[in-house]
Amino acid sequence: MKAAVLYELNQPVVVEDIEMEGPKEGEVVVKVAATGVCHSCYHAVTGKISYPLPVVLGDEGAGVVEEVGEGVTLVKPGDHVILSWVPSCGYCIYCTQGYSHLCLKARQSERGCLFDGTTRYKKNGTPIHHYAWVASFAEYTVIPQESAIPIDKEIPLDKAALIGCSVTTGFCAATNTAQVRPGSSVVVFGTGGIGLNAIQGAAVAGAEKVIAVDLLDTKLEMAQQLGATHTINASNLDPIPEIQSLTDGLGVDFAIEAIGVNVTYDQAIRALRPRGKAVWIGVPEREPLSLEPGILAGERMVMTSTYGSARPRDDMPRLLALYRAGVLKLDELISRTYQLEEINEAFDDLLNGEVARGVIQF
Ligand SMILES: [Zn+2]
Numbered sequence: 506m507k508a509a510v511l512y513e514l515n516q517p518v519v520v521e522d523i524e525m526e527g528p529k530e531g532e533v534v535v536k537v538a539a540t541g542v543c544h545s546c547y548h549a550v551t552g553k554i555s556y557p558l559p560v561v562l563g564d565e566g567a568g569v570v571e572e573v574g575e576g577v578t579l580v581k582p583g584d585h586v587i588l589s590w591v592p593s594c595g596y597c598i599y600c601t602q603g604y605s606h607l608c609l610k611a612r613q614s615e616r617g618c619l620f621d622g623t624t625r626y627k628k629n630g631t632p633i634h635h636y637a638w639v640a641s642f643a644e645y646t647v648i649p650q651e652s653a654i655p656i657d658k659e660i661p662l663d664k665a666a667l668i669g670c671s672v673t674t675g676f677c678a679a680t681n682t683a684q685v686r687p688g689s690s691v692v693v694f695g696t697g698g699i700g701l702n703a704i705q706g707a708a709v710a711g712a713e714k715v716i717a718v719d720l721l722d723t724k725l726e727m728a729q730q731l732g733a734t735h736t737i738n739a740s741n742l743d744p745i746p747e748i749q750s751l752t753d754g755l756g757v758d759f760a761i762e763a764i765g766v767n768v769t770y771d772q773a774i775r776a777l778r779p780r781g782k783a784v785w786i787g788v789p790e791r792e793p794l795s796l797e798p799g800i801l802a803g804e805r806m807v808m809t810s811t812y813g814s815a816r817p818r819d820d821m822p823r824l825l826a827l828y829r830a831g832v833l834k835l836d837e838l839i840s841r842t843y844q845l846e847e848i849n850e851a852f853d854d855l856l857n858g859e860v861a862r863g864v865i866q867f
Pocket residue numbers: 543544545546564565670671
């Protein structure tokens with residue numbers, strides 16, 4: 506079967522035929538219908554996220570269950586599923602406390618492998634790893650049944666795919682991690698796939714002011730379509746005084762960082778009013794961040810967000826219900842579709858800020 510494999514850092518991804526083994530106990534094979542091109546996969550290309558190589562990339566997909574291994578009870582062949590990059594076990598301390606996005610069994614597993622510590626892909630005898638449990642840049646993927654979230658067959662799979670990463674990570678960072686309240690003020694730094702969805706989440710949660718900050722006017726226009734009430738192009742100015750003047754000099758209730766650079770981690774804190782909460786979603790740099798501790802005085806809070814603090818099995822169907830009700834915008838997010846062979850071009854468009862979301866369709 507055809508897959509997009511990363512062999513070497515900072516090199517183009519290779520689209521080629523690789524061998525795939527059938528599912529072992531508790532695993533399912535999904536025929537991938539569509540997969541979003543997510544920045545976190547590109548972080549694996551540059552090494553910002555370190556992953557064992559070679560690896561089949563792709564962390565945002567949906568498809569149809571083709572085959573199930575022994576002992577699978579959660580899905581059956583023919584089911585339509587979103588691929589969750591956290592296969593929550595249901596019984597570890599985090600799952601039982603309601604934080605299934607932090608599932609210990611998933612976190613303690615060997616990176617790039619399935620639960621038994623091996624992979625189902627290889628080429629010329631060399632094992633190829635699975636990216637983030639999902640590995641959706643491939644015609645078929647083998648995943649733990651816990652990563653297969655069944656959905657209504659009427660939902661178009663290219664829209665459902667987006668729920669697998671960017672929508673859940675961004676939207677739920679606003680609704681679940683930050684817990685944006687009606688009438689509150691929110692700033693979102695970075696309007697890529699994740700940031701745009703954080704903006705949607707804040708708007709749907711009833712924020713009065715949703716301020717989008719980016720360096721590209723084209724992306725700020727997309728932000729307005731998804732619910733931003735104000736935009737700031739920060740390419741030539743410090744956005745903090747602007748944010749303060751939009752919030753009666755107080756700063757915002759919630760500041761969401763969706764880029765992953767120290768400059769905006771710092772700005773997210775400086776944008777806060779007392780009791781305000783900064784939520785860092787972006788994949789962090791490895792450089793230390795220098796911080797004057799007093800900047801947090803007045804009970805300001807900082808929290809990171811993993812997968813939008815979402816419980817995939819609960820939140821993903823809810824997000825689809827919001828889509829069906831016309832509240833959550835998914836169609837508008839897809840700016841361009843690609844063939845798998847065009848994956849490197851899709852990464853270039855992502856880096857140039859030309860797309861809200863690029864989606865590969867099979
Ligand atoms: Zn992603």
